[in-house]
Amino acid sequence: MxxxxxxxxxxxxxxxxxxxxxxxxxxxxxxxxxxxxxxxxxxxxxxxxxxxxxxxxxxxxxxxxxxxxxxxxxxxxxxxxxxxxxxxxxxxxxxxxxxxxxxDESFYRRWYRYMEELFHSGGVAESLIGPNIELHKLLQQFxxxxxxxxxxxxxxxxxxxxxxxxxxxxxxxxxxxxxxxxxxxxxxxxxxxxxxxxxxxxxxxxxxxxxxxxxxxxxxxxxxxxxxxxxxxxxxxxxxxxxxHAHSLIRERLAQQDKRALTLRDFLSEGEALTCFELCKRLFPSKYLEQLPLAMSETLGHLDLLEEWGAVKKEEKGGVFRYRLGD
Ligand SMILES: [Zn+2]
CATH class of the missing domain: 3.60.15.10 (Ribonuclease Z/Hydroxyacylglutathione hydrolase-like)
Known part of the structure; x- marks a missing residue:
């Protein structure tokens, strides 16, 4: 047809x-x-x-x-x-x-609190957290x-x-x-x-x-x-x-994600344990400030993928998570 x-x-x-x-x-x-x-x-x-x-x-x-x-x-x-x-x-x-x-008010309240905690445990500077949550609230006008x-x-x-x-x-x-x-x-x-x-x-x-x-x-x-x-x-x-050409586009997208995860793994290969925010800044040096929630989601998502592969492990100290290469 x-x-x-x-x-x-x-x-x-x-x-x-x-x-x-x-x-x-x-x-x-x-x-x-x-x-x-x-x-x-x-x-x-x-x-x-x-x-x-x-x-x-x-x-x-x-x-x-x-x-x-x-x-x-x-x-x-x-x-x-x-x-x-x-x-x-x-x-x-x-x-x-x-x-x-x-x-839903209670859902949104929990969402904002969750976002705050997620940014905090991801190592985002405190000064950036408030304004980004305010921006999210402002967008609700649409x-x-x-x-x-x-x-x-x-x-x-x-x-x-x-x-x-x-x-x-x-x-x-x-x-x-x-x-x-x-x-x-x-x-x-x-x-x-x-x-x-x-x-x-x-x-x-x-x-x-x-x-x-x-x-x-x-x-x-x-x-x-x-x-x-x-x-x-x-x-x-x-x-x-x-x-x-959906099938070839899907394969392209999956390959891009693999590649991005491997880039993150390379950032960690110097041995230092890094937070999601530190990795996010390296992954999106020109865009991370402007689109922080998006950039953090993207970084955290690829860290989830590396964890799934067993390629990284995360450690918590003072409520902040750091990633390092797996054994
Ligand atoms: Zn959408």
Missing amino acids: NTSAKLKGIHRISLPTPFPIGPVNVYLVEGESLTLVDAGPKTDEAWESLKTQLRERGYSPSDIEQVVLTHHHIDHVGLLDYLREHGNFRLIGHPRNRPWILQ NCRTDLDGEIAEGDEVPGMPGWRVKETKGHAQSHISLYREADGLMIGGDHLIAHVSSNALIEPPYPGEDERAKPLLQYRQSLRSCLDMDLALVLAGHGKEIS
């Missing part, structure tokens, strides 16, 4: 965001229900752009019958608040979206405050979209799912795979009932590998262009 036949009834709508990643793609799917996959950030610019692009296809926001979320990040969900004001739709997603899109009306998880059929199933693709976010149509290998992949940049495996706090955080890079690699077993003819991504 050629690409245009595959994409019949599926429209990419690109919306502006105020974030470094640039525009976000949401997808209008004319299925049994008129579905929007993801919503965009909560800005007037994104809202105007969404209305215009819906109008060009003969629709208005109130025609949307359901919104399916690929994950909870603010560039994908914020605009739900505007949509709720202008229509009556069912919001469907993985249950892990809930605390984030609700901006988030929504709403709840799911229905939950979907691995293997479920996507309501209102016959032929589509949920494929959990954890790693970039704990709430992350992709929508997959087996008949023709089409995937709406959210931020699982992006053609022009590598997707980050972001550290999240333990969820209610859990003692430890997930290891997102290890999860992400597993999600990527499991996609190698699937026929992926075309992946519609949350940012940038559609991906027609």
